[in-house]
Amino acid sequence: xxxxxxxxxxxxxxxxxxxxxxxxxxxxxxxxxxxxxxxxxxxxxxxxxxxxxxxxxxxxxxxxxxxxxxxxxxxxxxxxxxxxxxxxxxxxxxxxxxxxxxxxxxxxxxxxxxxxxxxx
Amino acid sequence: xxxxxxxxxxxxxxxxxxxxxxxxxxxxxxxxxxxxxxxxxxxxxxxxxxxxxxxxxxxxxxxxxxxxxxxxxxxxxxxxxxxxxxxxxxxxxxxxxxxxxxxxxxxx
Numbered sequence: 001x002x003x004x005x006x007x008x009x010x011x012x013x014x015x016x017x018x019x020x021x022x023x024x025x026x027x028x029x030x031x032x033x034x035x036x037x038x039x040x041x042x043x044x045x046x047x048x049x050x051x052x053x054x055x056x057x058x059x060x061x062x063x064x065x066x067x068x069x070x071x072x073x074x075x076x077x078x079x080x081x082x083x084x085x086x087x088x089x090x091x092x093x094x095x096x097x098x099x100x101x102x103x104x105x106x107x108x109x110x111x112x113x114x115x116x117x118x119x120x
Numbered sequence: 121x122x123x124x125x126x127x128x129x130x131x132x133x134x135x136x137x138x139x140x141x142x143x144x145x146x147x148x149x150x151x152x153x154x155x156x157x158x159x160x161x162x163x164x165x166x167x168x169x170x171x172x173x174x175x176x177x178x179x180x181x182x183x184x185x186x187x188x189x190x191x192x193x194x195x196x197x198x199x200x201x202x203x204x205x206x207x208x209x210x211x212x213x214x215x216x217x218x219x220x221x222x223x224x225x226x227x228x
Contacts, residue, residue, distance in 0.1 A: 047217035103169035
């Protein structure tokens, strides 16, 4: 079964750090671009970051540039999001998603999400 | 940055009725437009990619159309399980993505 499972969310104080993980299974992880997408409580979806198959290209939404770092370990079939200098507005459910190139770069597989709460 | 606008914000319909959802881009996105369905407490599900192609396992009552800046998602006859929030999404030339604000389809 094709699956993405996120972990690492929790409560963190403003200015703090958190590292999210996403474990992939059921497909050849190293063949796909991967993304993080977040959703603030009661709000819409916001793309956060992308990473190329070999990690050589990374793209970020402006609001997280310089604070968040996307990375991957293809040997461990895992995607990561290092989040530093966290702000209240980063509070959201964070989803990892697979980017399917043959679907015009649509997100065809999603994890169940992990909640990040930034609050003192 | 390409901005997506969806209308209406809320669509109140009865089961069996036809739903027409609109997504407009601030500049051309060619056909790189996808549609997702999200139910409360669940992750989004891909419905349509490349503006008009149904993803695997998506029922034929869902269809997409459009290109350039104007796109439409049509649900031909609403089933009870179709009441949800629908998002459009585009991919720019530099592999940056944006989503629209969503349209909620609720039961009238």
